[in-house]
Amino acid sequence: MPVTVRIPTPLRSITKGNAEVRAKGESVAEVVDDLERQFPGLRERVLDDSGELRRFINIYVNEEDIRFIQGKKTALKDGDTVSIVPAIAGGR
Amino acid sequence: MEKLKGLKCRECGRHYPSAPVHVCEFCFGPLEVDYHYEALKGVVTRASIAAGPPSMWRYKALLPIEGDVAVGHHVGFTPLVRADNLADELGCREVWIKNDSVCHPTWSFKDRVVSVAVTKAKEFGFDTVACASTGNLANSVAAHAAEGRLKSYIFIPADLEPGKVLATLVYSPTLVAVEGTYDEVNRLCSEIADKYRWAFVNVNFRPYYSEGSKSYGFEIIEQLGWRAPQHIVVPCAGGSLITKIWKAIKEMKALGLIDGPVTTRVHAAQALGCGPIVTMIKNDTDVLVPVRPNTIAKSLAIGNPADGYYAYRTAKESGGHGEHATDAEIVEGMLLLARTEGIFTETAGGVTVATTKKLIEQGVIPRDESMVICITGNGLKTPDALYERLETHVKIRPTLSAFDRALAELKSHGTQEEPRCR
Numbered sequence: 001m002p003v004t005v006r007i008p009t010p011l012r013s014i015t016k017g018n019a020e021v022r023a024k025g026e027s028v029a030e031v032v033d034d035l036e037r038q039f040p041g042l043r044e045r046v047l048d049d050s051g052e053l054r055r056f057i058n059i060y061v062n063e064e065d066i067r068f069i070q071g072k073k074t075a076l077k078d079g080d081t082v083s084i085v086p087a088i089a090g091g092r
Numbered sequence: 093m094e095k096l097k098g099l100k101c102r103e104c105g106r107h108y109p110s111a112p113v114h115v116c117e118f119c120f121g122p123l124e125v126d127y128h129y130e131a132l133k134g135v136v137t138r139a140s141i142a143a144g145p146p147s148m149w150r151y152k153a154l155l156p157i158e159g160d161v162a163v164g165h166h167v168g169f170t171p172l173v174r175a176d177n178l179a180d181e182l183g184c185r186e187v188w189i190k191n192d193s194v195c196h197p198t199w200s201f202k203d204r205v206v207s208v209a210v211t212k213a214k215e216f217g218f219d220t221v222a223c224a225s226t227g228n229l230a231n232s233v234a235a236h237a238a239e240g241r242l243k244s245y246i247f248i249p250a251d252l253e254p255g256k257v258l259a260t261l262v263y264s265p266t267l268v269a270v271e272g273t274y275d276e277v278n279r280l281c282s283e284i285a286d287k288y289r290w291a292f293v294n295v296n297f298r299p300y301y302s303e304g305s306k307s308y309g310f311e312i313i314e315q316l317g318w319r320a321p322q323h324i325v326v327p328c329a330g331g332s333l334i335t336k337i338w339k340a341i342k343e344m345k346a347l348g349l350i351d352g353p354v355t356t357r358v359h360a361a362q363a364l365g366c367g368p369i370v371t372m373i374k375n376d377t378d379v380l381v382p383v384r385p386n387t388i389a390k391s392l393a394i395g396n397p398a399d400g401y402y403a404y405r406t407a408k409e410s411g412g413h414g415e416h417a418t419d420a421e422i423v424e425g426m427l428l429l430a431r432t433e434g435i436f437t438e439t440a441g442g443v444t445v446a447t448t449k450k451l452i453e454q455g456v457i458p459r460d461e462s463m464v465i466c467i468t469g470n471g472l473k474t475p476d477a478l479y480e481r482l483e484t485h486v487k488i489r490p491t492l493s494a495f496d497r498a499l500a501e502l503k504s505h506g507t508q509e510e511p512r513c514r
Contacts, residue, residue: 009286010117055401056120060279065396067382085282086115088122088398
């Protein structure tokens, strides 16, 4: 499934400065794999050594935090938007 | 020597120069202000602090501002109230209320963080400040932006309490009501902050902003006579305040400003309808599970707290615990504080009072130990929570006989103490 991925500033050095890129995959995990193929080095910035999402990164599929869906297994469909957003923000 | 080294990633330790950035480029960890503590030792003394102004700026040497304070000159140094009536009610020996419900100018502890952030925004040459807020921060950013002659964009969840909306609009910001939860507003602001060159106080200015919370902790220590209490109960939303109070205690200890050993246990207070940090503490796990908030304590309704992990670590490291308060307990907590100490706090304060009561009843806080309850916002901002619970006792025509009859009726219902005539 082709989806749009929004890239936060700290990762744009890997995506050649692009704030949005296209990627393919049936799930969030597969999209991360595809991003790694296109932009080597991106996976280790998003996932830790055990393959889990890093503590300070949140991923959203169409505005929904994937922890409220099926995490990395969250299924994607054509035209979905996946956002990678630093977790550290907010106060109240 | 300059006191600021720059910024440092709290997770991987990478160093960054002072700049309006908040996330480590490598591990996404939070950046924190790094000080030359060796330059402060012996320079920051009890005497140097006591010689400062009666505001949070008496601790300016320990805050990330090098130049002059630009806004909020009178923020902080709020009363630390010995709450003997409340102590009697709770069956405890020594209870204190750190009362930021009367923080100048916008009646919450948020003035502390915002005055630092807005001063820093001016230092970095920004002309626009912004924030994502559940209300108190919105009030404070709008007010300090007005004082600093800056433009402001305030993003709030559209269902915010009318009092907090009004108390923001009065300062003429651009107020953007977002149809979503605070967490959705916050995520949106992260993306906006990435696109527009604005000083988002709780996004790209977060390292500076959050340091302002330390002043709340410094004041507790100084006002207790340079000693640390045995317990502090802190309301948690994003989890930053509890983390910074603990940091403040550690800094003061390291600088030799505190008498005796620090045995303070720091406890987290959250609503049952939004308590992911307390859940971490209760389950003893450092993995945060986000929740969808459903509580009357809207100022604490952050289901995905940025500093949740560090708030958990603060409680663990200090030997503290945490507790959840139901909506009914929150209202009772507000009424208990008002009835015993004459202090009207918002729902968040109700959460903290209710949590303290529970921790005492559970034996987590021993009744003979000293405790500080953190009251961080004003009750007039959230009157909606109480309308149904309170009623006008007496309504009469303007005649003495009408009052006499009403009084007799009150006495027969036993709703009032025996009246005394002059």
